[in-house]
Amino acid sequence: MIRIENLSKAYHKNQVLKDVNIKLDSNKIIAILGPNGSGKTTLIKSILGLVIAQEGDVKFNDQSIVGEWEYRKQISYLPQIARFPENLKVLELIALVKDIRQQEARDNELIQYFGLENELKKPLRNLSGGTRQKVNMVLAFMFDSPVIILDEPTVGLDPVAISRFKELLEREKAKGKLIIFTTHIMSLVQEISDEIIFLLEGDIYFQGSVQDLINQNGSTKLESAITNLIENSHA
């Protein structure tokens, strides 16, 4: 579905991605992990076309995305920080995104699912962080896109909302979609992801299943496996 070929990106002298090659296929939930500043967000943004790489290419269904925008009709994205225009109402924001995409949307269903019915007519500046993240979720999941990209999806969500989110994710995966997400919560990774891509200083340090990673490090838990991974890399 998505192929990343020889991708390199530097901000000024700071090399963020170094010659990255990845193949991402449908019907999988892929977790992108790595310490702060390892290039996770830059990688995601490269796929979305927000960041423009110096070298290499991203191919979406075998088509280069350079200078393209139509392919984004097939991607839903949940950005890391849910900050919206302060004076728009929730309903207006949803209408805006629907207006832009002009695609079939199941917004009403998701509004009920996350219990947002009473927030719809409030201006976004009056919402709490968690509620805003729920709105963010609605925006990301309301279209039936084959690819879903989530940047730190659980930040600010209460446990009920987190479990609803996981449920939603499973249902989407069942539809044969490609789901990519970043997180720092290892239990979530262990629970839902099929594959891990571990980035370190712009390189792919590990790619494989959760079980592979645990086995490789000889530890029983993912968290300690990753700690080992980082410590080994510095050794």
Added chain:
Amino acid sequence: MLKIFKYSLFDLIRSNWSIAYLAFYLMVSSSIIYMNGDITKSIISMMNVILLLIPLVATVFGAIYMYNSREFTELLLSQPIKRKSIFLGQYFGLAVSLSLSFILGVGLPFIIRGIITSPELSNFLVLIGVGLILNFIFSLLSFMVALRFENRIKGFGLSLFIWLFMSIIYDGILLLILIWFESYPTENLAITLTLMNPIDLGRVLIMLFLDTSALMGYTGAVFYNFFGVWQGILLSIAALSVWLLFPIYILLRYIKKKDF
């Protein structure tokens, strides 16, 4: 572009800033009309307010808006829509909302005072026109600065410096140049340098239309002969258009390569 424009405008005209700006203009115009009594004098007093404050407000407001909507811009960028459409839509939303506050804030008190049926109507329209152009130019400049510098302090600093430079420092340099070349005929130099600064150009245009006593003597005649005929007016409009179109061109080129 129109979709983004529509929603930016919706967002902005409901912001407290727009309302404060509108209230401010209502207050200033009403008190100027009240204090001057005479409508011609009110228009001249408004000129000073407009030349000083429109660029300042557009600068500050433009930068605030851009910095506040940074994350939302990222969300928009991840949608299937061209970058060009997003940024032009946001820019016009910003400029038009500022312009609405300005037109209503200045227009209402003058309409109540009877400007529509007054012989000063055309002069008043020149004033409004200059205000609008400055609005569009300075919101564009601060929009670009905010886009270029992610550091807010730097961005605000630079935007304010641009305003200060165009409003005062540029004129100081112009004055020094004219004093320096005292013994040469400097009228054409003065005209050229005026064409290059939209605030100065706006000021001279307003003076030509409604305050001729300000430009007098032999030099006044030279300026009048330049700016007062249609070639001069066309050239002034061309200069103002360059101030608008060239930054838009730069903006469109810049956003093609910009990382978010």
Added chain:
Amino acid sequence: MQRLLLILFSLFIAYSTIGSELRVGKNQVFHSIEMALKMSQSGDTIFVEKGIYIEPNLLIQHPISLIGINYPTIENNKQQEIITVESDSVSIIGLHLQNIKVSYINDYAAIKVNRQKHCVFENNRLENTFFGIFLKHSKDCIIRNNYIKGNAKNEMSSGNAVHLWYCKNILVEKNQARNHRDGIYLEFVDNSIVKNNIVADNIRYGLHFMFSDHDEYRGNTFRSNGAGVAVMFSKYIKMQNNHFEFNWGSASYGLLLKDITDSEITNNIFKQNTIAIYMEGANRVDIHKNEFNSNGWAMKIYGSSMYNKINQNNFLNNSFELGVSGKSESNNFDGNYWSSHTGYDLNKDGTADIPYRPVKLFSRIISRIPSTSILMRSLLIDIIDFAEKVNPVLTPDNLKDHRPSMKIIDYDKN
């Protein structure tokens, strides 16, 4: 034979009309004014009926009245002087005199008077003239209600509508003088009055005094002339209730005063002139109760102008109120209203509590470097002027209005 008959006939007519009327016209005895003049005697009245008369120079050598009926048109056959008056007590009324060519040798005029008195020129229309009405060494004359329009292109090749030279006791009243070099010109003219005239579109000055004393002009309107009025090398001139308007251009003045003393300028309105009053070498001139409205400069005081009093005037919306050069301590500027004054009046006595300084720093810069006028009304200039106001360095410290009025001064503008 014919000639003899004509002479006999003429003699008959002449004797039969002593002290009475001669008529000139198509169906009258006289077909030409020249002939009627020849046949006329002192005290006669010649009526000229409507028509076009191409005449040689009409020389009037005895007191008569020449009166047009419905404005007969009279032209000189060489386009030179039309009427030359060489007698006292001549009246010329109701004629339409036109087409006098420009000469660089002779001052051809529609009507010229030399060394006479008690003449009256009234209700005439003079068009396309070089000089209009020209009086030399004459006195006790009246020039009233004439319309005089020239075709002046430049100063060199043009004359004046009304030209008075070495005259006394002349009344110039209710005339219109347009498109000449000067509208009304007075040189060595004393004790004369110029009033209620409309003087417009003249190339040089509307009204021009040279070496003339004890004159007065009032109620006139001077509009769109090179300069409204120039008073030079004269004294004891009264200037009242005049309008000086739209005298606008590179070197235009409403009123130009040069080497003039002991004069009075009151109740005039100066509106939209490049410089309302320019004075050089003016002494003991009393300027009060005038209105200066929307001029480039309200006053420029240059050279050695001393002991002038500028009081109780209204200075409204002028770009600059006052420009001075040289010493000006002896001039008094108290008690005027200045619209750009931002003073306060805590003790409520009608005058501001702090003095007002009408000379701005920028006005000095602009006088030296005129192209800086492009910076008018800019924020920078306001800042510079404010700084100078707070801490005067370059503007004359002692030039101020000690009792600036808080309100527009009310007076009879007539």
